[in-house]
Every structure is written in structure tokens, then in C-alpha cells.
Amino acid sequence: MKKWTPYLLLVPTFIIIVLFIYIPAGFSLNTSLYRVLPFGRGMQFIGIRNFTRLFTNADYIYSVKFTIVYVVITVSITILLSFLIATQLIKKVPGVRLFRTLIFAPYAVSPAIAGALWTFMLNPVVGHISYFFQRTFGIQVEWLTSKPHAFYAIVFASVWKILPFDMIFYIASIQNVPGEMLESARIEGAGVMQRTWKIIFPLVSPITFYLVIMNIVTTMFSSFAIIDVMTKGGPGQFTTNMIYRMYLDGFYFQKQGVASAQSIILIAVMIVVTLIYFKFGEQHVHYQ
Amino acid sequence: MKISTKKKSDIIFTEIILIIMSFIFVLPLILALTMSLQPAQSVFSFPPKFFPTGFHWQNYLVAFRTVPFGRLLLNSTIVAIMVTIGKLITGTLAGYAFANFKFFGKNFGFSFLFATLFLPAELIMIVPLFSIMAKFGWVNTYWALTIPFMASATNTFILRQHFLMIPKELEDSAKIDGAGPMAYFIKILLPLSKSMIGGVSIINFIYAWNFYLWPLIITMEDRMKTVQVGVKMLIDAEGASNWGVIMAGTVSAVIPTLIVFFILQPLFVKSLTRSGIKG
Numbered sequence: 001m002k003k004w005t006p007y008l009l010l011v012p013t014f015i016i017i018v019l020f021i022y023i024p025a026g027f028s029l030n031t032s033l034y035r036v037l038p039f040g041r042g043m044q045f046i047g048i049r050n051f052t053r054l055f056t057n058a059d060y061i062y063s064v065k066f067t068i069v070y071v072v073i074t075v076s077i078t079i080l081l082s083f084l085i086a087t088q089l090i091k092k093v094p095g096v097r098l099f100r101t102l103i104f105a106p107y108a109v110s111p112a113i114a115g116a117l118w119t120f121m122l123n124p125v126v127g128h129i130s131y132f133f134q135r136t137f138g139i140q141v142e143w144l145t146s147k148p149h150a151f152y153a154i155v156f157a158s159v160w161k162i163l164p165f166d167m168i169f170y171i172a173s174i175q176n177v178p179g180e181m182l183e184s185a186r187i188e189g190a191g192v193m194q195r196t197w198k199i200i201f202p203l204v205s206p207i208t209f210y211l212v213i214m215n216i217v218t219t220m221f222s223s224f225a226i227i228d229v230m231t232k233g234g235p236g237q238f239t240t241n242m243i244y245r246m247y248l249d250g251f252y253f254q255k256q257g258v259a260s261a262q263s264i265i266l267i268a269v270m271i272v273v274t275l276i277y278f279k280f281g282e283q284h285v286h287y288q
Numbered sequence: 289m290k291i292s293t294k295k296k297s298d299i300i301f302t303e304i305i306l307i308i309m310s311f312i313f314v315l316p317l318i319l320a321l322t323m324s325l326q327p328a329q330s331v332f333s334f335p336p337k338f339f340p341t342g343f344h345w346q347n348y349l350v351a352f353r354t355v356p357f358g359r360l361l362l363n364s365t366i367v368a369i370m371v372t373i374g375k376l377i378t379g380t381l382a383g384y385a386f387a388n389f390k391f392f393g394k395n396f397g398f399s400f401l402f403a404t405l406f407l408p409a410e411l412i413m414i415v416p417l418f419s420i421m422a423k424f425g426w427v428n429t430y431w432a433l434t435i436p437f438m439a440s441a442t443n444t445f446i447l448r449q450h451f452l453m454i455p456k457e458l459e460d461s462a463k464i465d466g467a468g469p470m471a472y473f474i475k476i477l478l479p480l481s482k483s484m485i486g487g488v489s490i491i492n493f494i495y496a497w498n499f500y501l502w503p504l505i506i507t508m509e510d511r512m513k514t515v516q517v518g519v520k521m522l523i524d525a526e527g528a529s530n531w532g533v534i535m536a537g538t539v540s541a542v543i544p545t546l547i548v549f550f551i552l553q554p555l556f557v558k559s560l561t562r563s564g565i566k567g
Contacts, residue, residue, distance in 0.1 A: 002469070003391075005385075005389065005469050005470075006385040006389035006391040006394075007385075007391065009381040009382060009384055009385035009389075010381070010382050010385050010397060012377065012378045012381060012382070012438075012439065013378045013379070013381070013382040013401065013439040013444060014397075014400075014401075016378065016435070016436065016438055016439035017400075017401065017404050017439055017441075019420070019436075020412070020417065020420070020435070020436035020437075021404050021407055021412060022404075023416075023420065024412045024416035024417045024419075024420055025407050025411075025412060025416070027415075027416035027419065027420070028411070028412070028415060028416050031415065031416070085305075085309055088302050088305050088306055088309075089306065091298075091299075091302050093299050093302050093303050093306070094299075094303070095303070095306075096306070098310075099306040099307075099309070099310045101550065101553055102310040102313060102314045103309055103310055103313045104549075104553065104557070105313060105314055105317065105546065105549070105550075106313060106316075107494075107549070108494055108542075108545040108546050108548070108549035109317075109542055109545070109546075110497070110498030110500060110516050110541075110542075110545075111498070111500065112498070112500045112516040112517075112519055112520060113498075113516070113519060113538055113541055113542050114316075116519050116520075116523065116534065116538045117316040117317070117319075117320055117538065118316065119523070120316075120319070120320065120323065120531055120534065120535060120538075121315075121316060121319060123531065125529075126323070126336060126531045127336070128315075128319055128336050128338070131336050160313070160316070163313075164313075168557055217408065221408045221410045221411075222410075224410060224500070224501050225500040225501065225516070228500075228501075228504075228520065229519070229520055229523065243410055243411075246411075246414055247414055247501070250414040250415045251414055251415075251505060256415050259414060259415050260415055260416070263411040263412075263414065263415065266408075266411050267406060267407060267411060270406045270407070270408060270411075271406050274405060274406055
């Protein structure tokens, strides 16, 4: 009995991950080598042709380029802003607990709802941000249906949604920066800017690294709901990123072979990202 | 003297920045609430209002009539609770196995679980998981919405990490007292892990409540969808114009997680930073 205990304990977890993660992933790998005929008329083996076609498909190439730009811009803004706000949120000023709670709030909000809230605020007729732009700059923008504004709109919603997660980690790790170090730097005449960028930022770099990786994954995958609610990948396919492209091909157009090939490419990206993380990041990251 | 005035100005500076930031971050939620309580004729008031001027709950009635929001809220509650409980059961059991036992194949099992981190759920959902659900006859059911998400690597790793921190002597003395491994697990280990289990539950509840892509794909009838999809249905139904109604639905969908979040925030922030789990 005793010998079997650990195996029995693992059974529920392993049944679920095999049935609902590994078997489907295997299906995808298999399907990516076939052309799936519509209406259940069977499958035709075509080797790697789904992949070679993708790399000559202008729509797919566009979605890759868009994903890169969207991820780089969203992640950079989120990291920078969350770090700066966290440096203020660790100070002992009146009401700091309340401020933290309020700024964390979007963490509990889903990407779909973040999309709905920003769609509303950017609405040219009733939206407060549209109103603000109109009054301040005298411009009326169709945020979600014109280029390049639809892109900015999605970045706003994404940053708002992801930033609290980063901030929670930055607050925890900035608090661990030794006070004496900052004090001696202050005595030697280092200003606020220098202390922030030359001492605190390098010291929390392991957390920054961790957050960059997490944010890349979030912006690549969880952004689906934000895009689906706000722009449906439009105008045209202006805001169609890789995961939205895959959804369109796999679910909407029922091109299963092509969609499976896309999922294999994304899994490869994930493996690279995770390996980079464990090669360079793991040994430095401390979970307090 | 000079130092203290400098400090004072520092505090005021920080205070101002934090007030502005808090305002920016909560603003979308306040504006949604304001809009949802606005009578239909004043939705297009110019300039737009920042705070509610009355309590007109008609928009909520319309939202709940346009889309079966009551049912969708029930579905989301069922899904979030089932996923949370399922993940606690699988996670504590597997975490216990990895933390407290030596057994053949442990490293392999650990890597096998770990490798699932390479396979984000979104990638699995779009094509193959649907086919598997169809084979099971689970399309459009609660089973499909919950069971595939009842185990995860991160969940197991956090609980394992926590069990590792519990002193080994406790297990040894329980053994001496004649308690078997399951008795130790249920009577000692779990009660000692209450706060961690609480934190993990909140994270998982919010995670499951916020499902979007999967219910969109796997449910065929409106009455099986979740509130997240309901918000999108409302936007489509109202043609993105009746914002009072759309925001009433949005507020209904976000309030449960916000309440859970605000009440249990300290617990939750602690487990989040300890675990490095992703929302």
C-alpha cells in the first residue's frame, strides 16, 4: 500500500494533463501534416506543406509582424510604468494601502471586460477619453475602426490589464533592496533618479526578467479576448495577431490543418521563451 | 530643518502621483458604474458624467432581458467553483506526492508535468480539444467547461513548494503515533496550509471566472455560455450604441471577482508573490 501511495496521489493530475493537454497537442502535431477536407470528408497527408504555405502567406506573415510590434511595445510600457509606480508605492505615505488596493484592481478584471471598458471609454460618442481628446487637442478619433488608432486602443487596454500583476511583484522585490545601500548612495550625493536607475533597477533585474517573460506570454495569448471584444482583429486585419489569426483559421474558417501548423509554431516559440528563461533567469529569481 | 521640508515635499509629490495613478486605474470601473446607472435619455449627455447622478437600475433589467445574464452568472459561478475545487484536490494530492515521498520515476513525473508549461491552453483549445470534447459527447456541457482545467503544473508546484516548508519532524512524529500517510495529509498538512490554500483558491477562482476563449468555442447555446462571453453578446446585440445597458452587463460580470479580490487582497497578494503564478 505504502509503496503505491505517491502514484495514487498523482493519478488525478496525470489523467487530466494527458487527456486534455498531451493528447490534444499530439493531435495538433499530427493534423499539422495533413490537409483536412471540409465536412468530414477525411484527411490528406501533405507533409510540411502547411508550414511552407504559412511562410508565404501574406496574412500570416502580417500577423507575426503585428504580434512582435504589439508584444514589444506593450511589454516595454508595462514594465517601465509598473516599476516607476512601484517605487512610489513602497513609500510610507498616508493612504498607501488604499492606493495599492485601487491600482491592483484591474488584476481581478478579465481581458474581455478590460476590452469592453476601453471600448466604452474610447467610443467617439459617449466615451470619456474621446471627449478628453476632443476638448484638449480638438481631434475626433474613431479609435477602434481606424489605423493606427485601433492599435493604440489595444495597447491601452493591455497595459491597464497587465500592469497590476507586475506591480505586485515589483513592490515585493523593491522592499527587499537593502536600505543601507540607498542611504549610503544618498550620502554620497546620488539623486533620486540615480538611486532609482543605478541601484534599485539593477538590483531587481531578476524580477524584471521574470516579468518580461510572463508578460510576453500574456500578451501573446491572453490578448485574444481584448482583441476579440475591441476590434475583432480589424480594421481589415490591422490588429490580427498570431493567436487571433489561428482562431480565425481554425474555428471560423475551419482550416484545421493550417491552424494546427500555427499552433505548432506557437508551441515552438513558447519552448524557446521558456528555455531562455530557465537558462538565464532561474538561478537569480527569488520567490520571497 | 532643511531635510524635513525636503521630506515633506517628497511626500506631497508621491501623494499626488499616487492619487493620479489610482484615479487612472480605477477610472474605467467608476465610469462603467456611472454609465450603467444613467437613464437611457442621458447616456449621450455632453460633457459625459463622471459620477452617478441617481440610481436608475433599468439598464440592468434590459441587460438581463437581452442576454440571459442571470443564467450566465450562475454558469460562471458553477464553472469557477468547480475548477477551484478540482484544482485544489489534484494540486494538494500531487503536491504532497512530490514534496513528501521518494519514489521511482519522480523526476520523470515532475518533468512531464513541468513540460505542460510549454503548452498554453489557448493553443490546445482552438482545434484539437474541441474534437476530443466532441468524441466524449461533452460539447455544450459543464464537464467540458471545467474538467480539462482541473489540474495544472503551476498549481501543483506552488502547493508542493509550500508543503516542503512544513517541518519534516511533524511527519515523523505523526508516523510514530501510528498515523498513515493520508491521516497525516488530512489532519496535519492541510490544516497547516490553510492560508496558502486560501490564496491559491482566490487566484484559481478569478482565473476560471475570467475564461473567455473556451466558452466561446465549446458552448453552442446561449444558456451554457459564461458572463465573459455575455458581455460580448451584449455589445453585439446592442450594436455598440446602448452603452448604459452594455455597462450594466459589464458591471454585473466584474463585481463578483472585485468583491473576492478586495476582501481577500492581503492573502492573495502574499500567495501571488510567493508562487509566481500567472493570472
